[in-house]
Amino acid sequence: MKPxxxxxxxxxxxxxxxxxxxxxxxxxxxxxxxxGFIAGTISALSLIMLTxxxxxxxxxxxxxxxPITLALSGVLLSYLTCLIPTFFDLPFMMxxxxxxxxxxxxxxxxxxxCVVVGxxxxxxxxxxxxx
Amino acid sequence: MLVPLVSLVIVLDIASQSSLPQTTxxxxxxxxxxxxxxxxxxxxxxxxxxxxxxxxxxxxYCQSYFKKASPRFYIYLMLFMTSMMGTxxxxxxxxxxxxxxxxxxxxxxxxxxxxxxxxxxxxxxMTLLVTSITGLCLxxxxxxxxxxxxxxxxxxxxxIAPQLSSLQPYLTPAFILILIGILGKSAQFPxxxxxxxxxxxxxxxxxxxxxxxxxxxGIFLLARLYPIFSQNSxxxxxxxxxxxxxxxxxxxxxxxxxxxxELLAYSxxxxxxxxxxxxxxxxxxxxxxxxxxxxxxxxxxxxxFMAAGIAIQVFHTQDIRKxxxxxxxxxxxxxxxxxxxxxxxxxxxTTGFISKEMTLTSLLSLQISYDAGILIAAVIVTNIALIxxxxxxxxxxxxxxxxxxxxxxxxxxxxxxxxxxxxxSIAFIFGTFPHMQLSIPLMISLFSLxxxxxxxxxSYYKKWQWGPCPRWANMGSHxxxxxxxxxxxxxxxxxxVKTDTPTQYLPITLGFISAIxxxxxxxxxxxxxxxxxxxxxxxxxxxTLAGIIAAGAIAACIxxxxxxxxxxLSVVGIVVCFxxxxxxxxxxxxxxxxxxxxxxxxxxxxxxxxxxxxxxxPITVFKQAGNLVISVIMGCLATSLIVLMTNNQLIxxxxxxxxxxxxxxxxxxxxxxTILVDFRGFDTMGEISVLIIAALxxxxxxxxxxxxx
Numbered sequence: 022m023k024p025x026x027x028x029x030x031x032x033x034x035x036x037x038x039x040x041x042x043x044x045x046x047x048x049x050x051x052x053x054x055x056x057g058f059i060a061g062t063i064s065a066l067s068l069i070m071l072t073x074x075x076x077x078x079x080x081x082x083x084x085x086x087x088p089i090t091l092a093l094s095g096v097l098l099s100y101l102t103c104l105i106p107t108f109f110d111l112p113f114m115m116x117x118x119x120x121x122x123x124x125x126x127x128x129x130x131x132x133x134x135c136v137v138v139g140x141x142x143x144x145x146x147x148x149x150x151x152x
Numbered sequence: 153m154l155v156p157l158v159s160l161v162i163v164l165d166i167a168s169q170s171s172l173p174q175t176t177x178x179x180x181x182x183x184x185x186x187x188x189x190x191x192x193x194x195x196x197x198x199x200x201x202x203x204x205x206x207x208x209x210x211x212x213y214c215q216s217y218f219k220k221a222s223p224r225f226y227i228y229l230m231l232f233m234t235s236m237m238g239t240x241x242x243x244x245x246x247x248x249x250x251x252x253x254x255x256x257x258x259x260x261x262x263x264x265x266x267x268x269x270x271x272x273x274x275x276x277x278m279t280l281l282v283t284s285i286t287g288l289c290l291x292x293x294x295x296x297x298x299x300x301x302x303x304x305x306x307x308x309x310x311x312i313a314p315q316l317s318s319l320q321p322y323l324t325p326a327f328i329l330i331l332i333g334i335l336g337k338s339a340q341f342p343x344x345x346x347x348x349x350x351x352x353x354x355x356x357x358x359x360x361x362x363x364x365x366x367x368x369x370g371i372f373l374l375a376r377l378y379p380i381f382s383q384n385s386x387x388x389x390x391x392x393x394x395x396x397x398x399x400x401x402x403x404x405x406x407x408x409x410x411x412x413x414e415l416l417a418y419s420x421x422x423x424x425x426x427x428x429x430x431x432x433x434x435x436x437x438x439x440x441x442x443x444x445x446x447x448x449x450x451x452x453x454x455x456x457f458m459a460a461g462i463a464i465q466v467f468h469t470q471d472i473r474k475x476x477x478x479x480x481x482x483x484x485x486x487x488x489x490x491x492x493x494x495x496x497x498x499x500x501x502t503t504g505f506i507s508k509e510m511t512l513t514s515l516l517s518l519q520i521s522y523d524a525g526i527l528i529a530a531v532i533v534t535n536i537a538l539i540x541x542x543x544x545x546x547x548x549x550x551x552x553x554x555x556x557x558x559x560x561x562x563x564x565x566x567x568x569x570x571x572x573x574x575x576x577s578i579a580f581i582f583g584t585f586p587h588m589q590l591s592i593p594l595m596i597s598l599f600s601l602x603x604x605x606x607x608x609x610x611s612y613y614k615k616w617q618w619g620p621c622p623r624w625a626n627m628g629s630h631x632x633x634x635x636x637x638x639x640x641x642x643x644x645x646x647x648x649v650k651t652d653t654p655t656q657y658l659p660i661t662l663g664f665i666s667a668i669x670x671x672x673x674x675x676x677x678x679x680x681x682x683x684x685x686x687x688x689x690x691x692x693x694x695x696t697l698a699g700i701i702a703a704g705a706i707a708a709c710i711x712x713x714x715x716x717x718x719x720x721l722s723v724v725g726i727v728v729c730f731x732x733x734x735x736x737x738x739x740x741x742x743x744x745x746x747x748x749x750x751x752x753x754x755x756x757x758x759x760x761x762x763x764x765x766x767x768x769x770p771i772t773v774f775k776q777a778g779n780l781v782i783s784v785i786m787g788c789l790a791t792s793l794i795v796l797m798t799n800n801q802l803i804x805x806x807x808x809x810x811x812x813x814x815x816x817x818x819x820x821x822x823x824x825x826t827i828l829v830d831f832r833g834f835d836t837m838g839e840i841s842v843l844i845i846a847a848l849x850x851x852x853x854x855x856x857x858x859x860x861x
Contacts, residue, residue, distance in 0.1 A: 027403035046742075054738040056825040069753050092847055096840050103837065126829045129836075133829075136840040140847040142748060147854045148757045 024074050032074045044141025047134060057130030068142045077149040079141065088146060092139025099132030117134040157211075159237075160204035166460075175243055175307050185304035187245030192346070195375045199240040202450050206364035209571040212456050214356045216568035217465075225265060229360070232258035236365045240372055245294045245304045247676070252337075252369070256283040259366050263353040281635070282336050282346040290333025290373075295564035296326035296528060297380070299601050305833065306376065313379040320384050327381050330373070331390065338370025340428060341398040344421045348405075351413040355461020358413060363453035371424065389433035396530045398425030403537035411470045412460045412548075412705065415541055418454065419496060422534055425450045426511060429527075433514045441510045448503035452492035455575035456545075459489035462568055463548060475548035484566070486549045488573030495576075497542040498535055498597065503578075505597070507534065512596055532600045539604025542643055574724045659775075659782055666785045673792060683799045694734055700727045714759055718825045722752045735836050740825040 043063040050056030072080045102125050133137065178188040218225065235254035242248045265274030300322050303312065316323065317557035341345040347367065351358060361367070381387050400420030409415045427449070430442050462485050467475045479486040515527050701724050708720035724742045725748040732741035810831060811823050828836050
């Protein structure tokens with residue numbers, strides 16, 4: 022069954038808006054409602070929408086790299102961020118903040134974001150593949 | 153091969169310069185008393201030296217052994233060498249265990265290197281099982297020692313060893329556990345069966361792991377712990393018994409086996425038994441002779457395993473009855489192997505002879521109440537058996553070719569033969585020290601030598617006619633049986649608990665859980681009732697939401713179609729989000745909403761995939777009633793658990809601390825997020841790792857499913 026015209030033409034716009042919302046959620050996470058995990062789920066939801074409307078090929082071309090690679094690099098990024106303080110004789114995971122709330126917590130959170138997006142989009146791609 | 157050579161030079165350099173013992177210290181996990189601490193003394197220096205020496209020779213051998221270069225093999229080999237060296241130099245109990253287990257893993261990878269053959273899989277699995285189970289015993293034993301003595305540094309333990317005599321009764325369980333670990337690693341009775349099984353490994357692996365390195369770790373640990381446990385009343389009798397049993401049965405099996413590598417493996421077991429026996433007898437200052445014996449065994453057994461690898465490559469079989477005339481094709485390796493065999497048979501002029509003389513001398517001077525006669529008889533029997541086994545091996549170098557034409561043989565290269573003779577020459581050079589004097593040990597040796605040669609000549613003319621080893625005596629097959637039985641029983645067990653439809657197994661599992669919980673919660677019911685009837689003002693909004701949730705849940709139970717049920721369930725989920733908003737938890741609400749949406753999409757896709765009749769399968773009324781009872785009980789139990797938890801604050805809530813310190817310590821004003829990335833960031837790290845594992849699991853399950861289709 023072919024998706025309806027309204028769906029195919031609006032999904033892309035909605036996806037862009039959703040991702041802008043996700044970015045906003047990500048950046049205000051430190052001081053207000055939001056954060057890496059929430060932003061990740063929101064982004065993943067947009068990817069699910071795109072997959073269901075345009076098929077998995079489109080999604081794959083959109084995120085360029087293998088979703089599982091994205092997730093693994095997210096974990097790696099978070100771990101490495103936690104390791105940084107140990108090079109300055111500080112305890113493991115001691116976070117450092119600079120101006121405007123940008124600092125190691127944000128990098129750590131970005132790792133979480135990558136993991137969530139990667140995992141969920143991997144699942145949707147595989148489920149769609151099996152259909 | 154350069155790496156081990158360079159490290160050998162470094163080891164020799166340390167040996168010639170430094171004053172021993174030396175220790176280094178670096179904090180790692182101070183809370184558990186685990187530090188990166190290394191101890192360099194005579195024992196560890198000797199073992200690192202031996203490891204490097206054999207590592208270099210094996211590296212040279214591998215260059216020619218493998219037709220194709222395989223980087224994977226060298227990675228495993230280096231991993232093994234590193235962990236081996238780590239074990240012998242580590243000064244901390246925790247570090248020792250880590251490296252000890254690493255050697256087990258590396259040896260698993262090395263033995264199973266030919267991943268496609270069944271024997272390699274089996275041998276690697278058995279090695280891993282035996283060494284890791286006994287390794288756990290070792291860990292328990294070492295932790296006991298640490299708990300009793302309050303020391304985790306081996307150097308400290310050795311220092312205070314003389315004062316430990318009052319603690320010896322308490323240390324006995326620790327000693328037994330450690331001994332199990334040692335016996336497992338060094339393939340001593342009753343764990344001797346894994347070594348022949350591990351012979352499915354490529355020849356260089358056998359030459360390295362099973363002559364020089366891995367099996368010597370147990371001996372190393374005996375040497376290391378000697379000062380601590382040698383006063384224990386169990387030390388001498390247990391080591392004596394185990395050593396003698398292992399020595400004799402190893403030699404016996406060596407005579408009985410026709411497989412060249414198995415024969416060598418059994419003779420290794422026998423030699424290791426002799427080493428354990430030596431530890432039971434020597435007085436503390438006399439460890440030089442033991443180290444000498446270890447060196448002797450390492451060099452000649454390494455040479456023999458390497459020669460065996462050459463023979464197998466030439467003849468394409470492991471049966472020594474089908475091998476002959478190797479001298480013509482590989483003269484250098486043959487001479488090396490014959491020297492090594494002479495050392496194994498303890499013929500005068502080799503290190504093997506000296507080493508056996510040492511054993512006999514200390515046996516004769518034994519001033520204890522054990523019957524030394526039996527022990528000497530055991531040594532003689534072992535020696536005779538090893539001479540017979542050795543002379544069988546010598547036969548493969550002489551005589552005409554059997555069943556192979558000369559053109560078809562690929563002649564071993566010079567590079568593969570060189571390490572054999574290098575290794576064997578060490579045994580020869582050290583062996584020619586003048587040691588001859590007419591003494592009782594010499595007489596005993598000459599006696600066993602003549603008997604051994606006569607017996608092997610007799611059996612040579614009888615063409616080695618004897619049956620295979622009886623099944624009951626073969627411990628390896630018993631272990632195989634146990635492993636197979638475990639697999640059979642776990643399959644049966646899984647069949648009972650698991651079925652393909654959740655409607656069948658969920659009632660069983662949930663019913664079991666609710667029964668247990670009911671038993672625990674029964675006495676608390678009056679209390680729960682009391683909490684339930686408290687007069688708390690509840691807003692009308694909350695009541696409305698609760699009503700919607702309940703309606704959704706009930707609807708999910710009674711609507712007929714699966715898709716409708718799903719929608720009813722998602723109503724429940726989304727209204728719960730409103731609850732979070734009512735109680736001012738926006739982060740939770742958003743997360744819940746997102747997860748609800750994603751979950752719904754996944755479920756819809758899955759429902760589309762399932763066959764129609766499996767989703768809406770009718771259930772009998774009786775079963776439905778049973779399910780209803782179980783669900784009601786589970787619901788009541790969950791509710792009462794929540795009521796109990798919210799009213800009974802056993803420990804002070806952490807939330808106050810977090811809210812107060814969010815700005816000061818984490819520099820953010822969203823408490824939830826600072827908890828996630830900062831205060832409890834460690835948990836988040838764990839969670840994202842779990843997420844990855846789950847994703848990989850999904851990939852694995854669905855891909856194999858497609859492969860089946």
